[in-house]
Amino acid sequence: MTTTLTKSQDTTKVLLGCGAIAGPLYLVTGFAQAFTREGFDLTRHPFSFLSLGEGGWVQIANFVLSGLLFLAMAVGVRKALKGQRAGTWAPILLGIFALGMVAGGVFVADPAFGFPAGAPAGQPETLSWHGVLHGVAFFVAFPALIASCFVFARRFTGTWSRICVAAGVVSIAPIAFMGTDYATVVLYVVAVVSWLWVSAVAVKLRAEI
Template identity: 80%
Template sequence: MTAPAPGPRTGSRTGVTGLLLGCGALAGPLYLVTGFAQAFTRDGFDLARHPFSFLSLGEGGWVQIANFVLTGLLFLAMAFGVRRALAGQRGGTGGPVLLGIFAIGMVGGGVFVADPAFGFPVGAPDGPPEVLSWHGTLHGVAFFAAFPALVAACFVFARRFHGGWSWYCAATGVLSVVPVAFLGSEWGTVLLYAVAVVSWLWVSAIALKLRAEI
């Protein structure tokens, strides 16, 4: 005896949820590939000194601004997809909210650009800015909203899943806070890049995992 085919509303709901989660699956690789492609081609940019945020500055900065905004919107769509996929289940409230904060923080990181510093773009002061601009301040606010939300989401999903996926989520959360102890040191920026690769791909992996379950 075969199971009945899903009705139009059920099939449509599943399709929309899958599409929203697919946005999240795309977002992580898109952000990283676009960011690293610029990092290796922008004059004066040094991965050991400059975070991705600095790519929003100078000639061609619009590419990274668009990268921030588009990736953030894709992750925001994913947050709605997670809410639909996990409605009434463990992690179905906290997970989407945290992912939404992370996504909005990324959009804010693109809208409000960092201040020129540490020799980038070419001609900028070789050290930190003497005075933060209003947009540089809001850029920092966006980062300090998005990053903790992402770390917290790791542990929410660690409780949602079981076995290897639970350990994967927890390990990502722990690894994500390691660079905090090294901020300001010569290794701090390099570690931030390592964490960016791990954590952004983790979000996309969660999107693929939930998409496979619907």
């Protein structure tokens, strides 16, 4: 019995460890490309555009791999919190977020705002089917991530609970800036906060086992 319990705990730690590395992996890989891909502008182009053009496979792989790692984390959260507060909705919401990331890599965005070279200067006149699905993936995944912040806020107490609430509030910020010149920059700030928050939660839960 003790050996079985230990193996289960070890498996859970491995799954949560996947989530611990997923956030930093996604951000480091994304920003590394953003600063090296010719014509890419962090003030105008979201990470999604890195999936386009020559070398786009790197960001596609980044989306898919990070999403699968977060999906593994969702399974780990389910195992770690089974029968506890947030044990049902936290892994479900994280799973939706993770699958949305995978879909965001499989279905690439349409070229726009001058990237890659030859793309329309603004939004494309019509959206491709994969561009539409990429947008759907984002608008399903990100709300799930935001909701998970508040679910975990109920799971934790004290400082960690406040951190979760703060992460959720910050993640809503892009709504206020939609359509402005600052929208993309704000989105990057939120991405850094949100993705690192998820990984921090994985580290926190792993330490509790």
